[in-house]
Amino acid sequence: MNLNDVRKGYLLVYYKTLGTGIVVALLAALPLGNYVSPAQAQIIAQNTTVEDVADDPTQLIGRTVTLRGATETSDRPYSFILKDEDLFGLIDDAEVLVINLTGGPLPTRPKDDIEFQVTGRVGRFLQNDILEVFGLNLSDPFYDEYEDRPVVFAQSIALSPSPDEIFDSPQSYYSRPVAVKGEVEQVLSNNAFTVEDDEIVDEVLGARDLLVINASGSPALSADQKLVITGTIRPLSIAQLEQEYNIRLDAETREKLGGSNENPVLIADGVYPVNE
Secondary structure, three states, X not given: OOHHHHHHOEEEEEEEOOOOOOEEEEEEEEEOOOOOOHHHHHHOOOOOOHHHHHHOHHHOOOOEEEEEEEOOOOOOOOEEEEEEEOOOOOOEEEEEEEEEOOOOOOOOOOOOOOEEEEXXXXXXXXXXXXXXXXXXXXXXXXXXXXXXXXXXXXXXXXXXXXXXXXXHOHHHOEOOEEEEEEEEEEEEEOOEEEEXXXXXXXXXXXXXXXXXXXXXXXXXXXXXOEEEEEEEEEEOOHHHHHHHHOOOOOHHHHHXXXXXXXXXXXXXXXXXXXXX
């Protein structure tokens, strides 16, 4: 059985029954090859972390989760390591192996330190079963240390840049689905607000405000609230946005945001408060 056959069928998730060591296979009705948007993905276990999966996967085996984390460039076509990092991004805090079953390559990142948002089902990594079911020969010694450890079978992988990272290279994100984590800086109207990086270092250095258009107007927001916003990035044109979304920005806000097409705006398809 090859990977294409699997994509036409169902995702097979493995776990070991506690106390018996018997490998059990669960067929989950999760058709592969169907794209899961970042908005759909964010609804799924939105506050689960890489550390949750890596350190105590018992309650998560067989469940579909959405995780965000860093990863290094991988030359392995079907897998990569997703990591939580410490405050300064210097020390890896926790990591989990991800098998890419989306049907496509990893999204291209403008920089290697841009995070990914991954949605998939949690299982146990068992090399022999991966070979038998998915047709993937993972005989590389690299995988030996992950045997019988948690793995996420990814159905969706999206870029998850911070607001400042978007400003660094906005054209790299235009018309691409993203999942942006940030903090509400200012609520401009019921369907427009700005967000900035929520990391202390970025705030000290002067985080830039990213305009977000949320046509649904839901949920109601307040300043300093932490969010994940899913949607697409496009060039900022205040006049076009005011006409298209029936918003009105005062002169001070216009000046602060700028109206240049060199600046980005995030058109949201989902806004999700984050509890930390």
